[in-house]
Amino acid sequence: MSQKVSSFSSSSASAKLLAIRWNRPHLSILNQLLLPHVSEYIDIRSSTAGHHAIASMQTRGAPAIAIVAALSLAAEVSQKRFSTAIEARDFITERLDYLATSRPTAVNLFDAVTKLKRLVVEEARVAETGDQVVAIYVDAAEVMLAKDVQDNRAIGSNGAEYIERMAGELGVGRIKVLTHCNTGALATAGHGTALGIIRSLYQKSGSILEHVYFGETRPYNQGARLTAYELQCEEIPATLVCDSSVSFLLKRDPSIVAIIVGADRVARNGDTANKIGTYQLAIAAKYHGRLFIVAAPSISVDMGIGSGEDIVIEERGQEEITMASGFVGDKVAQGVLERETLCVAPLGTRAWNPSFDVTPAELVSAIVTEKDVFVKAPGKNVFDLAGLK
Numbered sequence: 507m508s509q510k511v512s513s514f515s516s517s518s519a520s521a522k523l524l525a526i527r528w529n530r531p532h533l534s535i536l537n538q539l540l541l542p543h544v545s546e547y548i549d550i551r552s553s554t555a556g557h558h559a560i561a562s563m564q565t566r567g568a569p570a571i572a573i574v575a576a577l578s579l580a581a582e583v584s585q586k587r588f589s590t591a592i593e594a595r596d597f598i599t600e601r602l603d604y605l606a607t608s609r610p611t612a613v614n615l616f617d618a619v620t621k622l623k624r625l626v627v628e629e630a631r632v633a634e635t636g637d638q639v640v641a642i643y644v645d646a647a648e649v650m651l652a653k654d655v656q657d658n659r660a661i662g663s664n665g666a667e668y669i670e671r672m673a674g675e676l677g678v679g680r681i682k683v684l685t686h687c688n689t690g691a692l693a694t695a696g697h698g699t700a701l702g703i704i705r706s707l708y709q710k711s712g713s714i715l716e717h718v719y720f721g722e723t724r725p726y727n728q729g730a731r732l733t734a735y736e737l738q739c740e741e742i743p744a745t746l747v748c749d750s751s752v753s754f755l756l757k758r759d760p761s762i763v764a765i766i767v768g769a770d771r772v773a774r775n776g777d778t779a780n781k782i783g784t785y786q787l788a789i790a791a792k793y794h795g796r797l798f799i800v801a802a803p804s805i806s807v808d809m810g811i812g813s814g815e816d817i818v819i820e821e822r823g824q825e826e827i828t829m830a831s832g833f834v835g836d837k838v839a840q841g842v843l844e845r846e847t848l849c850v851a852p853l854g855t856r857a858w859n860p861s862f863d864v865t866p867a868e869l870v871s872a873i874v875t876e877k878d879v880f881v882k883a884p885g886k887n888v889f890d891l892a893g894l895k
């Protein structure tokens with residue numbers, strides 16, 4: 507189903523922002539390569555289709571990636587008959603390993619794969635039929651969907667309270683914030699993480715939030731396309747800025763008290779991998795004396811990784827940079843669009859396209875999770891997140 511996106515009414519906002527639709531056993535996802543101009547859902551009937559949807563970034567965002575992966579396999583196994591519990595176990599575990607190869611940086615996917623494999627192996631020891639193994643898997647995948655929204659609302663509430671408290675300490679009554687990439691309903695099962703804090707703060711009665719700035723987030727343009735779409739749906743006052751203008755904006759506007767970003771993977775010491783450009787924002791925030799806040803569910807903290815040096819950073823195709831809108835690369839390959847009409851850089855230009863970077867814990871003011879808000883101990887340059895798990 508495809509429809510042109512016209513003006514929004516806030517009452518229908520949540521419907522327009524549903525990145526993942528699950529009606530057991532049917533999964534469909536909002537094709538985010540076409541937003542904001544076309545709102546089109548794609549049916550996902552297998553783990554192979556789920557892998558493509560994630561790798562191509564039809565769906566994206568650390569939490570959404572994990573949930574779409576799990577539910578794509580739930581959709582597939584719901585339509586299959588397994589002769590034994592062991593056969594069901596082996597199929598599910600093999601497919602989960604395959605889904606884990608779709609994108610390397612967001613830990614949510616790997617956390618889900620590990621937990622779901624463990625569950626299925628344990629169930630297969632006692633189950634008498636393949637259907638029993640399938641049922642336990644599908645139930646667990648569905649729980650991820652519901653838990654993500656609950657976690658995001660808790661992150662929103664914890665983050666809003668923290669920002670209100672910090673604004674009080676700063677003696678400011680009205681504030682502006684800046685965010686990067688897209689960390690809202692389109693990156694999750696609903697509400698969002700960093701954008702979830704912004705939603706929660708704005709929705710409070712007597713809100714102190716006056717305005718939101720957000721970066722375009724080259725080259726996929728999660729900000730200009732997706733965050734703009736969400737903020738417009740929610741009628742939150744906002745202004746789009748070029749990624750390169752943020753330092754100048756902070757210098758010009760002292761009422762921007764915080765930069766709030768998401769996370770794809772947080773190391774044990776608080777070093778944070780997030781969308782490319784995040785590290786530069788943290789440096790700008792430090793120089794201009796503004797808060798730099800990371801928002802993420804506790805599963806985004808990878809206690810197996812000591813520092814950001816160990817986080818694998820995804821590198822994507824050069825055409826995402828050299829093409830006017832890199833994500834239309836597929837259409838060029840399909841002959842739908844002439845390559846020359848879309849090139850920004852001369853054909854043959856080399857480009858380096860890391861999809862994420864790592865912000866050292868030293869530059870992070872606070873890490874907001876669904877459980878608590880973490881700050882560094884006085885005099886420390888790293889976080890103690892042991893209490894999180």
Ligand SMILES: CSC[C@H]1O[C@H](OP(=O)(O)O)[C@H](O)[C@@H]1O
Binds near residue numbers: 566567728781
């Ligand atoms: C709550 S989404 C977290 C994270 O995912 C985004 O990356 P991508 O759009 O490439 O999947 C971005 O880094 C967000 O901050």
